[in-house]
Amino acid sequence: xxxxxxxxxxxxxxxxxxxxxxxxxxxxxxxxxxxxxxxxxxxxxxxxxxxxxxxxxxxxxxxxxxxxxxxxxxxxxxxxxxxxxxxxxxxxxxxxxxxxxxxxxxxxxxxxxxxxxxxxxxxxxxxxxxxxxxxxxxxxxxxxxxxxxxxxxxxxxxxxxxxxxxxxxxxxxxxxxxxxxxxxxxxxxxxxxxxxxxxxxxxxxxxxxxxxxxxxxxxxxxxxxxxxxxxxxxxxxxxxxxxxxxxxxxx
Amino acid sequence: xxxxxxxxxxxxxxxxxxxxxxxxxxxxxxxxxxxxxxxxxxxxxxxxxxxxxxxxxxxxxxxxxxxxxxxxxxxxxxxxxxxxxxxxxxxxxxxxxxxxxxxxxxxxxxxxxxxxxxxxxxxxxxxxxxxxxxxxxxxxxxxxxxxxxxxxxxxxxxxxxxxxxxxxxxxxxxxxxxxxxxxxxxxxxxxxxxxxxxxxxxxxxxxxxxxxxxxxxxxxxxxxxxxxxxxxxxxxxxxxxxxxxxxxxxxxxxxxxxxxxxxxxxxxxxxxxxxxxxxxxxxxxxxxxxxxxxxxxxxxxxxxxxxxxxxxxxxxxxxxxxxxxxxxxxxxxxxxxxxxxxxxxxxxxxxxxxxxxxxxxxxxxxxxxxxxxxxxxxxxxxxxxxxxxxxxxxxxxxxxxxxxxxxxxxxxxxxxxxxxxxxxxxxxxxxxxxxxxxxxxxxxxxxxxxxxxxxxxxxxxxxxxxxxxxxxxxxxxxxxxxxxxxxxxxxxxxxxxxxxxxxxxxxxxxxxxxxxxxxxxxxxxxxxxxxxxxxxxxxxxxxxxxxxxxxxxxxxxxxxxxxxxxxxxxxxxxxxxxxxxxxxxxxxxxxxxxxxxxxxxxxxxxx
Numbered sequence: 086x087x088x089x090x091x092x093x094x095x096x097x098x099x100x101x102x103x104x105x106x107x108x109x110x111x112x113x114x115x116x117x118x119x120x121x122x123x124x125x126x127x128x129x130x131x132x133x134x135x136x137x138x139x140x141x142x143x144x145x146x147x148x149x150x151x152x153x154x155x156x157x158x159x160x161x162x163x164x165x166x167x168x169x170x171x172x173x174x175x176x177x178x179x180x181x182x183x184x185x186x187x188x189x190x191x192x193x194x195x196x197x198x199x200x201x202x203x204x205x206x207x208x209x210x211x212x213x214x215x216x217x218x219x220x221x222x223x224x225x226x227x228x229x230x231x232x233x234x235x236x237x238x239x240x241x242x243x244x245x246x247x248x249x250x251x252x253x254x255x256x257x258x259x260x261x262x263x264x265x266x267x268x269x270x271x272x273x274x275x276x277x278x279x280x281x282x283x284x285x286x287x288x289x290x291x292x293x294x295x296x297x298x299x300x301x302x303x304x305x306x307x308x309x310x311x312x313x314x315x316x317x318x319x320x321x322x323x324x325x326x327x328x329x330x331x332x333x334x335x336x
Numbered sequence: 337x338x339x340x341x342x343x344x345x346x347x348x349x350x351x352x353x354x355x356x357x358x359x360x361x362x363x364x365x366x367x368x369x370x371x372x373x374x375x376x377x378x379x380x381x382x383x384x385x386x387x388x389x390x391x392x393x394x395x396x397x398x399x400x401x402x403x404x405x406x407x408x409x410x411x412x413x414x415x416x417x418x419x420x421x422x423x424x425x426x427x428x429x430x431x432x433x434x435x436x437x438x439x440x441x442x443x444x445x446x447x448x449x450x451x452x453x454x455x456x457x458x459x460x461x462x463x464x465x466x467x468x469x470x471x472x473x474x475x476x477x478x479x480x481x482x483x484x485x486x487x488x489x490x491x492x493x494x495x496x497x498x499x500x501x502x503x504x505x506x507x508x509x510x511x512x513x514x515x516x517x518x519x520x521x522x523x524x525x526x527x528x529x530x531x532x533x534x535x536x537x538x539x540x541x542x543x544x545x546x547x548x549x550x551x552x553x554x555x556x557x558x559x560x561x562x563x564x565x566x567x568x569x570x571x572x573x574x575x576x577x578x579x580x581x582x583x584x585x586x587x588x589x590x591x592x593x594x595x596x597x598x599x600x601x602x603x604x605x606x607x608x609x610x611x612x613x614x615x616x617x618x619x620x621x622x623x624x625x626x627x628x629x630x631x632x633x634x635x636x637x638x639x640x641x642x643x644x645x646x647x648x649x650x651x652x653x654x655x656x657x658x659x660x661x662x663x664x665x666x667x668x669x670x671x672x673x674x675x676x677x678x679x680x681x682x683x684x685x686x687x688x689x690x691x692x693x694x695x696x697x698x699x700x701x702x703x704x705x706x707x708x709x710x711x712x713x714x715x716x717x718x719x720x721x722x723x724x725x726x727x728x729x730x731x732x733x734x735x736x737x738x739x740x741x742x743x744x745x746x747x748x749x750x751x752x753x754x755x756x757x758x759x760x761x762x763x764x765x766x767x768x769x770x771x772x773x774x775x776x777x778x779x780x781x782x783x784x785x786x787x788x789x790x791x792x793x794x795x796x797x798x799x800x801x802x803x804x805x806x807x808x809x810x811x812x813x814x815x816x817x818x819x820x821x822x823x824x825x826x827x828x829x830x831x832x833x834x835x836x837x838x839x840x841x842x843x844x845x846x847x848x849x850x851x852x853x854x855x856x857x858x859x860x861x862x863x864x865x866x867x868x869x870x871x872x873x874x875x876x877x878x879x880x881x882x883x884x885x886x887x888x889x890x891x892x893x894x895x896x897x898x899x900x901x902x903x904x905x906x907x908x909x910x911x912x913x914x915x916x917x918x919x920x921x922x923x924x925x926x927x928x929x930x931x932x933x934x935x936x937x938x939x940x941x942x943x
Binding site: 098099100101116117118119120122123129130134135136137139140141142143144145146147148149162163165167168184185188190191192195196199200203204205206210212214216217218219220221222223226227229230233234236237269271272 | 373374375376377378379381382384431433434435437438439440442443444445446447469470471472473488489491494495498501502503505506511513514535536537538565566567598599600602656657658684687688689690691699802844845846847849850851852853854857
């Protein structure tokens with residue numbers, strides 16, 4: 086202990102005509118077990134009440150506090166200062182629209198994603214309140230849960246080379262979402278339906294394979310593996326669509 | 337003035353808000369959900385454990401039924417609940433769980449054959465019936481006769497919330513996030529919507545609706561020490577209280593948890609103590625056996641929390657920059673046990689404290705955990721006092737929890753109440769029209785604009801909102817924390833009244849432009865102090881101990897005088913809430929009796 090920490094923080098309030106983008110420096114004495122959640126709240130309460138940032142659960146569950154921490158997207162709530170150098174530079178996540186300072190608008194981006202991949206179970210069945218639930222193998226339920234663990238923090242999008250270059254790229258989070266529904270027998274969409282969504286340059290073929298998405302995922306979701314599987318499946322689906330009908334039965 | 341109109345307006349887009357929204361959208365009504373955060377970041381996502389429903393598919397849940405679930409719930413509430421509502425809840429819970437499965441929740445399922453489970457840290461085997469293979473499984477939770485908690489690994493709240501938000505997106509529910517409702521629009525008789533502030537731009541909008549639902553979750557953040565997400569500051573309750581006509585029920589019923597980590601108050605499971613963890617003071621002395629010779633650390637949640645507080649008050653807490661705390665010691669359980677059986681605890685300590693519990697002590701303190709109280713509604717979810725206003729979930733006092741909620745019942749309540757109340761709101765929307773009075777809309781908007789202008793110009797003073805909040809934190813934990821008695825509560829109420837005066841003199845240091853966080857805090861501090869006063873004053877007047885409300889000077893549960901629900905309203909300009917009381921329940925399926933745990937004497941109804 087006993088360190089003095091220096092925080093270099095990106096500042097800009099788009100709603101204030103007098104504000105222009107710049108970096109501000111704040112210093113704090115480090116306390117035991119300090120995280121960026123503790124530090125940023127202290128800066129706001131003790132030094133600058135206008136500092137904008139987002140926290141919600143502050144327990145690594147909700148995904149609200151993603152930001153670029155010394156050059157790397159991550160969750161601020163589980164970033165411990167004792168594992169950081171004396172100087173900590175904080176920037177908002179790129180790709181998402183800036184709200185102000187370290188706060189970005191992830192909600193709009195993700196809602197757009199839900200609509201693009203139609204992030205829900207597609208079925209023509211009707212729920213019958215009197216019927217027993219449909220059975221499911223527990224191992225399959227657990228596989229679906231593995232992909233459902235995504236917290237939509239946006240780290241994978243902020244770290245993605247393709248997403249930075251092309252606005253319409255779906256991103257690893259969307260591809261993982263689709264992989265979740267492909268696994269789920271309750272979703273009655275066909276291979277062709279899925280292909281129409283992701284078999285494009287905005288989807289699986291836009292990825293350059295830089296792997297940053299998986300590196301920065303705070304939930305360690307195997308994003309590249311999902312992408313690889315999707316690509317194989319979709320390539321196969323594409324071939325099937327080209328082949329004459331009488332050859333298709335072999336696939 | 338920016339005006340947006342809809343059939344149903346849900347304030348809050350957690351599980352309760354979204355479940356109600358889906359019901360209305362499913363029936364062809366337009367729905368808008370307002371949320372401080374993107375819907376999927378709502379505090380519902382943090383509930384890891386599960387949802388109670390008497391499906392009875394698992395070996396340890398065999399023989400379960402809504403009747404058994406009902407008895408557990410009423411006992412858990414210490415007979416403070418509305419038994420009609422508890423009955424509605426337990427009967428509908430299995431249907432709601434199946435509906436969640438239908439919409440996509442990956443519930444854990446029954447695996448047939450001999451399975452190993454744990455109870456009190458010890459393994460045992462049970463035989464799962466082959467004919468139940470693949471049905472929804474259940475796990476154990478405290479205070480229940482059967483294992484009935486449906487779960488998805490350690491992410492139940494997260495999975496159900498993601499599934500519901502998917503469904504909401506499919507149904508065309510419009511979720512507007514980074515928006516905070518700051519006042520209800522009403523004429524003293526009918527609610528017509530809300531005035532909301534955009535947390536991206538600072539702009540105010542009047543949202544007008546035929547029906548308005550408050551589903552903003554708990555108010556834990558009126559305590560410094562709380563497991564709740566930072567957004568759980570009672571915003572929706574404040575808008576209801578500010579009307580002067582809508583009562584809040586049982587605000588003094590607040591549940592605490594003994595082991596939140598310091599400084600961030602993230603919860604570590606009671607499994608730590610169940611498996612043999614001990615509590616140490618600043619001298620690393622194990623103190624619990626001195627207070628509770630028989631059960632020591634294994635005494636009930638409330639008792640352990642109280643003893644910890646008592647011990648810290650003797651000056652034996654560990655001082656830290658974040659206030660005093662105690663140590664939880666699990667080192668003697670060994671690396672293998674900690675890394676496997678207590679994996680979650682291990683991860684929390686490493687991720688959020690940088691502490692390795694195999695070699696180091698874990699800093700803990702009792703922390704606020706759940707709010708049983710909230711906007712008082714009837715069994716249809718309709719708020720008392722205003723037509724067209726509804727409430728569901730932790731924000732409401734519906735009231736199935738009474739003075740103590742059971743783990744797994746609160747998360748289930750969100751979707752079960754959402755389903756039931758959603759249906760009632762659909763009936764309301766079909767059967768009635770709401771007259772929107774433009775004068776009420778204009779008045780509400782003018783009032784909020786004036787408040788903001790006054791805060792920016794420091795018209796009423798320049799008290800720092802964070803300093804006022806910290807004063808409230810100090811006062812409420814001391815007086816209306818786990819330990820309560822007349823003397824400390826009187827002091828607390830007097831202090832909070834003084835703090836309320838200061839809250840009314842708050843002014844900004846900054847210009848308040850855009851999504852200014854100082855203004856966000858300043859706009860709600862007066863309301864938060866009012867909620868704190870509802871808790872403290874209600875606790876002072878309730879001269880008995882019931883569930884989580886424990887009075888040292890009145891240790892008995894008094895069914896003769898206090899089988900009641902507190903109703904707190906706030907008259908404009910007053911310094912204290914007005915308290916009224918109603919019977920806890922009109923229907924007695926189960927007459928008052930002993931809970932069978934927690935100890936304590938009972939003064940009977942006819943005593």
